[in-house]
Amino acid sequence: MSLVEEALSRERDKRLNGFEVDPINSVQFSNHAGNVEFLNLPKSYKYVKGQRLTDLDLSDLYEGLKLNEINEYTHILTGYCGNAAFLTKIADIVKDLKSKDPSVLFVCDPVMGDNGMYYVPKELLPVYRDVVVPLANVLTPNAFELGEIVGFDIVNEEDCIRGMDIIHNIGVETVVVTSGVEGSQGPDTLCCFASTREFCNAASKSTLQMPPEAREGSGFASHDYVGNSSVLVTYSLLY
Numbered sequence: 001m002s003l004v005e006e007a008l009s010r011e012r013d014k015r016l017n018g019f020e021v022d023p024i025n026s027v028q029f030s031n032h033a034g035n036v037e038f039l040n041l042p043k044s045y046k047y048v049k050g051q052r053l054t055d056l057d058l059s060d061l062y063e064g065l066k067l068n069e070i071n072e073y074t075h076i077l078t079g080y081c082g083n084a085a086f087l088t089k090i091a092d093i094v095k096d097l098k099s100k101d102p103s104v105l106f107v108c109d110p111v112m113g114d115n116g117m118y119y120v121p122k123e124l125l126p127v128y129r130d131v132v133v134p135l136a137n138v139l140t141p142n143a144f145e146l147g148e149i150v151g152f153d154i155v156n157e158e159d160c161i162r163g164m165d166i167i168h169n170i171g172v173e174t175v176v177v178t179s180g181v182e183g184s185q186g187p188d189t190l191c192c193f194a195s196t197r198e199f200c201n202a203a204s205k206s207t208l209q210m211p212p213e214a215r216e217g218s219g220f221a222s223h224d225y226v227g228n229s230s231v232l233v234t235y236s237l238l239y
Contacts, residue, residue, distance in 0.1 A: 143180025
């Protein structure tokens with residue numbers, strides 16, 4: 001089973017692949033907030049209605065699972081968190097589940113921002129860096145988020161590899177950098193970098209590059225999308 005926070009798309013993808021999922025939505029909105037300035041979204045909305053789950057709400061939900069002795073999970077996947085208190089409570093839950101079963105796999109998508117901009121409060125950074133990341137088995141930042149965690153800008157492949165090695169040294173076994181790094185084929189190439197620390201303490205690294213010609217005629221290249229990393233992270237967990 002998997003304890004999943006944030007995206008319904010993640011729940012759907014897991015169910016389609018035979019995973020039993022217990023989703024907990026950190027937010028439940030009527031529509032996309034559309035407040036990411038660098039995205040060219042096809043539609044924006046004047047109003048957003050809905051709820052944000054608080055750290056007390058999350059604590060209450062987990063207490064119910066624990067009291068009924070149904071907090072049995074093999075995987076935890078976390079995504080968007082709106083405030084530091086909520087993120088800290090997630091870390092507490094991960095610690096509790098890992099104390100019960102050290103084999104629990106924690107996949108952390110440290111959602112903070114992109115393209116040099118935050119779309120969550122900056123107070124989340126020290127919580128991710130000092131509390132959450134050391135608990136993770138798999139970390140899936142984009143280049144901006146990786147740079148914020150390690151303390152320097154990630155602008156090329158060399159920076160990315162250096163940053164991933166720092167994350168490994170914190171104790172994270174696998175790092176997947178989902179976007180934002182220029183590849184060897186030029187600035188228009190979409191790149192994804194992955195690194196796994198092996199038993200010999202060396203890291204095995206892979207690079208996936210999609211050149212612009214592979215996207216021509218697809219209808220996708222001229223548009224911006226949200227939720228792409230959620231899909232990638234979900235399938236990384238399934239893999």
